[in-house]
């Protein structure tokens with residue numbers, strides 16, 4: 001079957017069919033997730049922590065992320081590939097946002113981009129929409145603003161819910177094709193999902209969104225240690241790789257690898 005496009009996501013919302021999104025940062029994961037039927041792959045700026053080993057999502061640059069987007073876009077035959085615009089690459093002005101998004105699409109091969117923020121990012125979304133660049137707006141907890149938000153905190157509690165609902169509607173009116181809602185009370189995320197006609201993708205936003213997203217290393221258990229409450233681990237990739245590497249090293253130390261069948 002052909003490429004997943006915006007109308008497919010729109011139809012799924014209208015039919016009430018929920019779908020899953022995952023991050024991907026390289027060709028093998030992209031291929032496996034696509035084989036699993038994941039329709040949308042996000043090359044997140046979470047690569048900052050999960051690929052490059054930085055402490056937060058702030059350090060990752062456009063130059064670092066573009067090769068990852070290229071790898072995923074080359075691998076994905078069917079999935080829609082969304083490139084996350086990193087911190088500092090779009091907040092400056094709609095023009096800066098446009099130039100960054102064009103690089104991710106022309107050089108990276110992305111089909112869409114994602115940016116973070118509230119109603120103050122409406123001019124950026126309008127600029128991209130007018131240029132034919134599909135844009136997903138990321139609202140609620142926005143990791144690139146962790147310092148001004150005072151850390152990893154649930155957003156949209158109490159009276160603050162109205163601010164998020166207004167931002168969601170403003171992004172829809174500005175031409176965003178979808179919303180990502182992070183760390184927002186489930187009832188507020190469900191209300192936003194009902195208030196807009198574009199799909200919503202939740203992370204730590206309860207079960208009322210049209211779709212869900214997780215960072216793949218969280219979903220598959222490659223990351224260890226304390227995990228956010230919203231993560232469910234579906235595998236123990238850390239354990240699988242640890243055992244494989246230990247067994248390999250032990251075989252080499254014992255002289256049992258390579259065996260005659262591996263030699264020329």
Ligand code: KIV
Pocket residue numbers: 023042043044045046047084138180182203213214215
């Ligand atoms: O960068 C990322 O991976 C993300 C999400 C998981 C929402 O933005």
Ligand code: NA
Pocket residue numbers: 044045046057084
């Ligand atoms: Na991100």
